[in-house]
Amino acid sequence: MTETIAAGTPFAVSVRDVNMVFDGVHAVRDATFDLERGRFLTILGPSGSGKTTLLRMIAGFGKPTSGEVFINGLAVGSVPPHRRSIGMVFQKLALFPHMTAAENVAFPLRMRRFDARTIPDRVQRYLDLVKLGRLGDRRIHELSGGQQQRVAIARALVFEPDLLLLDEPLAALDRKLREEMQLEFRRIQRELDVTTINVTHDQREALVVSDEIIVMDHGRIQQKARPEATYRQPNNAFVANFIGVTNFIEGTVASVDGERIAFERAGFAGRTGNGFRPTAGASARGALRAEQIRIAGGREALGDVDTVVDGTVTDAIFEGERVVYEVAVADLGEATLRVFDHDPVAHSQHDVGSAVALGWNVKDVLVFGD
Amino acid sequence: MDALEAIAAAVWPRSFSAAVPWLMLLPAVVLVGLLVLGLWDMADGSFRTLDTATFLPSDDYSLANYHRAFTERLFFTVASRSLIGSLIVTAITLFLAFPYSYVMVRTRSAALRKFLLIALFLPFFIGQVVRAYGWLIILGSQGMVNEALGLVGVSPIRLLYNYPAVLFGLVQYMLPFAVLMLAPALTAIPEEMESAAGSLGANWVRTFLHVVLPLAKPGFIGAGLVVLTLSLTDFAIPAILGGGSQDFIANAIYDQFFRTSDQGMGATLALLLVAVGSMMVGVVFALFGAGTLAMGRSK
Structure with missing residues (x-):
């Protein structure tokens, strides 16, 4: 030694x-x-x-x-x-x-x-x-x-x-x-x-x-x-989950195009995390931070995002500087996504049970194999 | 349940509840009360001299017994032997008990801890008199030690019926008490303290001197007081290992009560022993505090 x-x-x-x-x-x-x-x-x-x-x-x-x-x-x-x-x-x-x-x-x-x-x-x-x-x-x-x-x-x-x-x-x-x-x-x-x-x-x-x-x-x-x-x-x-609040969306890989990995679920895609290169048909999970998801009453109010899904609010927790929503999304296999809205005063608040639209960008979804 | 509660309420109404703590103290109060009665009786006896004609205590009171206790050479010898002996025994016992407790508390091996605990408790099951006789068998002139010495050509040595033999027996008898009093005090010192001392630059000797020893002080005081008072008032070890030549105060008291039948003199010596013992405890309390005997209170 x-x-x-x-x-x-x-x-x-x-x-x-x-x-x-x-x-x-x-x-x-x-x-x-x-x-x-x-x-x-x-x-x-x-x-x-x-x-x-x-x-x-x-x-x-x-x-x-x-x-x-x-x-x-x-x-x-x-x-x-x-x-x-x-x-x-x-x-x-x-x-x-x-x-x-x-x-x-x-x-x-x-x-x-x-x-x-x-x-x-x-x-x-x-x-x-x-x-x-x-x-x-x-x-x-x-x-x-x-x-x-x-x-x-x-x-x-x-x-x-x-x-x-x-x-x-x-x-x-x-x-x-x-x-x-x-x-x-x-x-x-x-x-x-x-x-x-x-x-x-x-x-x-x-x-x-x-x-x-x-x-x-x-x-x-x-x-x-x-x-x-x-x-x-x-x-x-593990790191994605341990630091920050992260949603994991599981699915089957449909296609890989360079950095971009598309899932079989309609419109859901992400980019490779840590050089992960799955083949089509492999199972994978996309990691998406709660603060990267935008929430609005309708799709048109989301602004410029490249992935949009519809969901239903199942819980809304007022934490002062932010509101934490739990949203069930049928298109993603009834996955429940956690969403932070950091400007609850300016934005309208969504009651439990109301229909909402969620949007995010593909670059914010990191895809991992484990 | 309701019936039980009704009976309880009838026997002990809720309004009596303030008296519950006092009720719990009652057994202790009765015990101490009896002790005080006995002491009172002895105090009365200590002022009466023995009438050598009738072998009955005198009817009139005098300080003659106290005068004898403070002037007669025999009592002075016995008292100083007991006092010095108990101090030496306390010092040696604490010195030996500390490493034992420390290893017992700090060892990572559950097996070693159990072994040390069992070794500690085993003597308790044997009893003091039997143990003292055990020492006679081992240390006697035809005992195991002398036989072993004989094998290497050493003529038998007189190991018994002298002062060191008594002190040796007392240390052996007191060690478990001291360890039991020290161990909780050491358990209360977080191991992190010793790690901290190490990271701050202290080797184990200085960690021991500057951190462990000062923090173990309450344990030393508690253990020291128990050992001091128990060995000061011990009877069996001086009687058996001293063979009558190394009497402690308790043996002298016994002699007065049951050999010479001078109850007044016995009572005098007993009261003086109580006084001296209490004073020693008082001095330690005043100088160092009550240690673990303070039950975690600083005052």
């Missing part, structure tokens, strides 16, 4: 063919990726997808069954966590309850034998960075959930680690605070330019904070791409 990748590698983290098997469960399969310095990567996946296991191997809390993790080009397989230069924010934060906020932040400096005279200044600097400047003397249980998050971030960053790891620390927060902290993570990461790997099952968080997203399922990396590409060009049906 190679001990180094290359001197002067631009990659803060490289993961090569990493597998993790414990208790007969293959938690991570053949994970390989590179992460450039200073970037914010989110590993996104449902619970049990192996994302936390992968993160813990990077931190050094689990040794890969096979494969190797490189940090700054050096293999770290035999380096224990306390000798890696990694700051980690844990799921339950793991702040030390017998210390004050400032003592918690000073802890890594003391353990890493920083010059004792510089410690108070540095602790104050990082408390200021996370906007806790005057709360250093508080005990952990005297701080609010959001303040505790900030202490945990300061503690993970104060010793200027090469890498910051976030193990779903926001999962337990209520939505408003979680969204606030997401932006804080982003701000601090940009300010310090520290390479960051974040683990979450929250697709919105992944889209908001990341430079890059890795989507995992069943221990495998499904896709690694920039947030917008992950959303617009999902690699497969």
